[in-house]
Amino acid sequence: MNIEEYAQSLRSKEWQDKREAILKRDDNTCQKCGRRGFSYRSFKISGYSELDELMKECSVDGQSISTFLKSVEWKDKTYIPMKDFETKYVKGKRWIVSFKDDSNERPFSFAADDYPIHPSYIKYEKQDLKVWHNHFNGNYGVRFYAFKLFGYYGHSNYVLLSKDNGDISIYINGIFFCFKQSKLGIFRYIAFDFATLHVHHKLYIENREPWQYKDENLITLCSDCHAEIHKTETTPLLSETGHVIYSDLPICDRCDGRGELPQYKYYMNGICFKCHGTGVLLLTDNKQ
Numbered sequence: 001m002n003i004e005e006y007a008q009s010l011r012s013k014e015w016q017d018k019r020e021a022i023l024k025r026d027d028n029t030c031q032k033c034g035r036r037g038f039s040y041r042s043f044k045i046s047g048y049s050e051l052d053e054l055m056k057e058c059s060v061d062g063q064s065i066s067t068f069l070k071s072v073e074w075k076d077k078t079y080i081p082m083k084d085f086e087t088k089y090v091k092g093k094r095w096i097v098s099f100k101d102d103s104n105e106r107p108f109s110f111a112a113d114d115y116p117i118h119p120s121y122i123k124y125e126k127q128d129l130k131v132w133h134n135h136f137n138g139n140y141g142v143r144f145y146a147f148k149l150f151g152y153y154g155h156s157n158y159v160l161l162s163k164d165n166g167d168i169s170i171y172i173n174g175i176f177f178c179f180k181q182s183k184l185g186i187f188r189y190i191a192f193d194f195a196t197l198h199v200h201h202k203l204y205i206e207n208r209e210p211w212q213y214k215d216e217n218l219i220t221l222c223s224d225c226h227a228e229i230h231k232t233e234t235t236p237l238l239s240e241t242g243h244v245i246y247s248d249l250p251i252c253d254r255c256d257g258r259g260e261l262p263q264y265k266y267y268m269n270g271i272c273f274k275c276h277g278t279g280v281l282l283l284t285d286n287k288q
Helices: 003-010 013-025 048-054 065-070 223-232
Strands: 042-045 058-060 083-090 094-101 104-112 120-133 138-150 157-161 168-172 175-181 195-201 218-222 244-246
Touching: 003 013, 013 195, 013 218, 042 048, 048 065, 048 168, 058 065, 104 138, 104 157, 104 168, 104 175, 120 175, 195 223, 218 223
Parallel strands: none
Antiparallel strands: 042 157, 058 120, 083 094, 094 104, 120 138, 138 175, 157 168, 168 175, 195 218
């Protein structure tokens, strides 16, 4: 199997299912540094309790995420029509809903199963909210908004992570919550910062599809640790009978073993097209 065929395999349903199983097994956590993260921009959650588990590194004004969100008091009773309402259908049978509000220059966005014809909301907001993040060991100021939505958006609950500014949007049971980075916050390591997760193959076997490996040969790593492990540990290529073809596959010289190029995060999550996200160069086409 050459690199182009392997790239096609990485887009298959079989690999996506295997990948999700490994991420779930490893609790969406890098097994080297312990950072939590998610591999896709939006994902489903069951409700408040799962949100606490997924964001257990964070507390808001000294409370758990769910306790804080449930404490929102809706003083206004009048629903406001959404401005510049837009929807975009994305992979995974979900919609990204976007709209503008006079209180913020950037649009608000969240994920949902569906959307109504005449969307409107009741709003709550709080400025300079104090969020504690264990990974970065500090308090960060963010702006918080909550919108009680009028209309049908489907039965599923979602988290949506911004691809460029670090905002995190949560949709649960008809309510949309949004944490936006404060102008006083730090630029990259914002209050809610999740690692980009990869499923790393500890070894490769000639002519084997990426999902045809034992679970013990697959591990969840963040992009930083993925690059580091390719520099500090060997990644062998074996024959179908178990003989060593290459004792250590070379690191991709385009992404330096990361499997992604952060400057191209806006397109296909920044995947490196030279190694197709593996971090190494598979040399099955040109054995020496």
